Amino acid sequence: MNENKVALKEISSVDLQTQGKFRWSQPDRYKSLLSNNKTAIIPQGSALSYVANSFSNDSLTINMKRFDRILFFDTTQKKITVEAGITLNKLYFFLNKYNLFLPIQPGYPGITIGGCIAANIHGKNQYNEGLFENCIEEILLFHPKHGELIISKQQNQEIFDLTIGGFGLTGIIIWAKLRLSLLEENSVNITHEPVDSLYDTATKLQKLSSSYAFLYSWNDLSPNSKYKGRGFIVKGLFTNSPKNKFLLIPEKDLFYPMKFNLFTKQTISIINQIYYFLNSNKTEKVPLYEALFPFVKKRSYYSLFGKTGFWEYQVLIPHNYAEEFCDLFSKLACQNKASISLATCKIFRGSQKYLNFNGEGIVFTFDFLANPSSLELMRQLDKKLSDFNGIINLNKDSRINHETVSLIYPEFELFHKRLRQFDPQRFFQSDFSKRLKL
Amino acid sequence: MNSIIVGASAGIGRSLAEQLASLGHNLILVSSDQRDIDCLAKDLSIRFNSKVELFSLDLNNKNTEDLVTYGLSVLNKIDNLFLIAGWISNEDYIGTSKEIINYTLDVNLRSMIFLINSFYPHFEKTGGNIVGIGSVASIRGRKNNCIYSTAKRALEFYFECLRHSKTNSHFFVQFYRLGYVQTQMSFGSKMLIPTVTTNYISNKIIAGLEKDLSCHYLPFWWRFVGTVLRKLPWFFYSKLNF
Ligand SMILES: Cc1cc2nc3c(=O)[nH]c(=O)nc-3n(C[C@H](O)[C@H](O)[C@H](O)COP(=O)(O)OP(=O)(O)OC[C@H]3O[C@@H](n4cnc5c(N)ncnc54)[C@H](O)[C@@H]3O)c2cc1C
Ligand SMILES: NC(=O)c1ccc[n+]([C@@H]2O[C@H](COP(=O)([O-])OP(=O)(O)OC[C@H]3O[C@@H](n4cnc5c(N)ncnc54)[C@H](OP(=O)(O)O)[C@@H]3O)[C@@H](O)[C@H]2O)c1
Numbered sequence: 001m002n003e004n005k006v007a008l009k010e011i012s013s014v015d016l017q018t019q020g021k022f023r024w025s026q027p028d029r030y031k032s033l034l035s036n037n038k039t040a041i042i043p044q045g046s047a048l049s050y051v052a053n054s055f056s057n058d059s060l061t062i063n064m065k066r067f068d069r070i071l072f073f074d075t076t077q078k079k080i081t082v083e084a085g086i087t088l089n090k091l092y093f094f095l096n097k098y099n100l101f102l103p104i105q106p107g108y109p110g111i112t113i114g115g116c117i118a119a120n121i122h123g124k125n126q127y128n129e130g131l132f133e134n135c136i137e138e139i140l141l142f143h144p145k146h147g148e149l150i151i152s153k154q155q156n157q158e159i160f161d162l163t164i165g166g167f168g169l170t171g172i173i174i175w176a177k178l179r180l181s182l183l184e185e186n187s188v189n190i191t192h193e194p195v196d197s198l199y200d201t202a203t204k205l206q207k208l209s210s211s212y213a214f215l216y217s218w219n220d221l222s223p224n225s226k227y228k229g230r231g232f233i234v235k236g237l238f239t240n241s242p243k244n245k246f247l248l249i250p251e252k253d254l255f256y257p258m259k260f261n262l263f264t265k266q267t268i269s270i271i272n273q274i275y276y277f278l279n280s281n282k283t284e285k286v287p288l289y290e291a292l293f294p295f296v297k298k299r300s301y302y303s304l305f306g307k308t309g310f311w312e313y314q315v316l317i318p319h320n321y322a323e324e325f326c327d328l329f330s331k332l333a334c335q336n337k338a339s340i341s342l343a344t345c346k347i348f349r350g351s352q353k354y355l356n357f358n359g360e361g362i363v364f365t366f367d368f369l370a371n372p373s374s375l376e377l378m379r380q381l382d383k384k385l386s387d388f389n390g391i392i393n394l395n396k397d398s399r400i401n402h403e404t405v406s407l408i409y410p411e412f413e414l415f416h417k418r419l420r421q422f423d424p425q426r427f428f429q430s431d432f433s434k435r436l437k438l
Numbered sequence: 439m440n441s442i443i444v445g446a447s448a449g450i451g452r453s454l455a456e457q458l459a460s461l462g463h464n465l466i467l468v469s470s471d472q473r474d475i476d477c478l479a480k481d482l483s484i485r486f487n488s489k490v491e492l493f494s495l496d497l498n499n500k501n502t503e504d505l506v507t508y509g510l511s512v513l514n515k516i517d518n519l520f521l522i523a524g525w526i527s528n529e530d531y532i533g534t535s536k537e538i539i540n541y542t543l544d545v546n547l548r549s550m551i552f553l554i555n556s557f558y559p560h561f562e563k564t565g566g567n568i569v570g571i572g573s574v575a576s577i578r579g580r581k582n583n584c585i586y587s588t589a590k591r592a593l594e595f596y597f598e599c600l601r602h603s604k605t606n607s608h609f610f611v612q613f614y615r616l617g618y619v620q621t622q623m624s625f626g627s628k629m630l631i632p633t634v635t636t637n638y639i640s641n642k643i644i645a646g647l648e649k650d651l652s653c654h655y656l657p658f659w660w661r662f663v664g665t666v667l668r669k670l671p672w673f674f675y676s677k678l679n680f
Contacts, residue, residue, distance in 0.1 A: 069481035
């Protein structure tokens with residue numbers, strides 16, 4: 001007598017490139033979560049992904065937000081077991097009372113632990129901390145054919161590796177046991193160091209990489225700046241502050257696209273210039289919450305693109321190609337008169353596996369206004385990527401296709417093969433998995 | 439304070455469990471599936487450091503006596519009995535199957551009567567609150583959800599009997615007629631009238647403790663909707679399709 005209730009729900013990717021009404025359910029009891037569904041399914045956290053990886057026309061979305069309980073907590077071992085639908089926000093406020101925190105977190109508190117695992121997200125300093133997988137001890141995964149499986153580096157390792165950064169395609173993550181870090185100081189001292197260009201940023205980041213807890217840049221690549229990329233590096237070190245007020249934010253409904261686009265070719269230059277002058281030499285002490293989740297104060301950013309949304313292009317380029325990539329980017333951006341609202345850089349290290357966005361090098365992130373010249377620029381960059389041994393973050397790019405991904409991701413075919421070995425019927429499918437022919 | 443919540447695994451019952459745990463209540467969580475209440479019990483005891491026990495009981499079978507025995511053995515005294523559980527079928531119409539009629543009546547009505555009967559002597563002796571949940575679906579008969587609304591109307595009637603029977607002046611009875619609440623029960627239904635959150639309802643239920651309330655509407659404005667619906671001449675009412 002307990003079937004999964006289904007509704008048609010308006011869902012969109014954060015970049016607004018995929019939107020529509022999709023079959024959606026939000027089970028709140030185990031018997032409905034684990035019930036057999038007649039169609040393909042795909043788990044969903046908070047749907048705060050830039051791409052359509054948690055819904056599709058032919059799949060039923062299983063939203064996990066009702067599974068957000070804490071099942072085990074040990075302060076001495078610094079371990080916590082949580083259901084996958086718990087948000088970083090809920091976890092942060094709980095752990096804060098015990099001076100603990102999750103060392104690797106993406107930039108928005110509404111994101112769920114399930115989403116962090118399935119996208120194997122990176123935090124503010126991937127170079128020092130690695131990817132989210134480094135916080136994971138073990139996971140309980142549910143697959144209709146395999147049942148409930150404990151997966152970890154020690155147990156069912158093959159499935160564990162497919163699941164971390166596997167975009168929900170191996171099953172539903174029910175809970176995860178996570179490793180925590182001691183929070184010795186509750187604030188972050190942020191300083192901004194000016195940089196002249198994208199390449200200047202890349203070289204300076206490399207020098208600073210092991211000295212800061214938070215490290216990334218902001219670069220101006222608007223038309224008026226001639227696509228050079230002057231800007232500043234954001235450097236953060238933990239510090240104590242007696243006055244630490246917390247921001248409380250609404251967890252859901254992050255984005256309310258405005259009816260018109262405030263970001264246009266003309267306005268982005270002005271907005272970037274103002275932002276640069278206000279921030280280039282800034283030093284401030286911010287509460288940890290604000291440093292971990294900088295988008296809380298900048299939520300309106302996404303709505304400024306209006307109903308047409310944007311494209312994000314995030315690439316990881318090995319250090320030895322960074323200079324060449326920066327030159328090529330500036331050249332192509334000039335040629336195409338690109339409209340870039342935001343550019344940032346981070347430094348990465350690690351080894352690449354399956355579909356994970358990982359490796360050694362500099363990560364360049366560009367937000368483009370959604371127009372034909374942006375598409376053309378990204379297409380030209382795609383073509384050059386394999387020459388640079390670069391990879392694109394699949395979790396940020398709504399347009400990349402199977403052909404490009406199989407060229408630039410060395411283990412793409414292996415992931416494809418292993419996924420099919422584990423799940424020949426392919427129970428779990430999303431718009432993202434269909435686009436990539438997974 | 440010691441409270442038993444029947445129907446604690448989801449929706450209003452789960453929200454009530456969270457609110458009560460945050461207020462320091464010792465709790466017994468009751469629902470048909472042990473796994474859900476086990477997870478909730480762990481969560482509440484970790485987050486609020488409260489004593490939370492569980493008791494899995496399918497209201498379809500009428501072994502309610504066991505809950506009284508268990509409740510008194512672990513809590514000694516029970517201050518509040520929240521009868522929140524409810525169930526509705528999407529095939530609830532005149533002519534539906536015997537199975538659905540029986541299940542709907544068992545969960546929404548018979549089990550509640552059994553539970554009240556079993557706990558009545560305890561509350562007569564020690565005082566406390568028994569809280570029942572009805573629905574605006576039982577304001578006036580409709581072709582949809584007819585077994586469910588019949589059960590809820592009958593439950594309302596039984597709560598009136600309970601209020602009339604009790605003799606201890608520290609024994610309070612509250613019965614709520616709920617409007618649409620954002621839970622699995624109303625999931626996917628197109629509502630003409632706005633829904634409220636489970637937290638809104640559970641806060642109101644807690645605020646209503648130690649009062650005698652019969653057929654109290656939540657949210658309050660359903661009282662006006664109810665009055666209009668009841669006063670509507672049959673000629674017009676019969677034309678409504680909802
Ligand atoms: C403002 C903002 C800032 C961001 N900052 C960063 C950042 O700093 N670093 C970074 O790497 N990313 C960042 N992201 C991207 C974001 O972290 C990821 O897209 C993340 O996966 C979103 O999590 P979600 O809970 O919204 O999950 P969804 O978007 O709902 O789902 C994401 C994927 O996870 C799968 N999934 C979700 N829950 C489960 C589950 N229980 N079991 C199995 N699969 C599941 C889904 O199927 C889907 O494939 C940011 C996004 C936004 C909007
Ligand atoms: N939601 C609304 O719009 C609305 C409107 C008016 C009135 N109400 C009333 O409000 C109350 C709470 O409903 P809700 O919206 O919170 O519904 P819900 O989310 O579906 O929760 C119902 C609760 O009842 C329990 N339950 C159902 N069948 C059971 C059984 N056979 N044995 C034991 N427990 C059982 C469920 O537990 P398990 O399934 O785990 O057993 C669950 O804990 C109900 O009485 C309902 O009639 C709701």
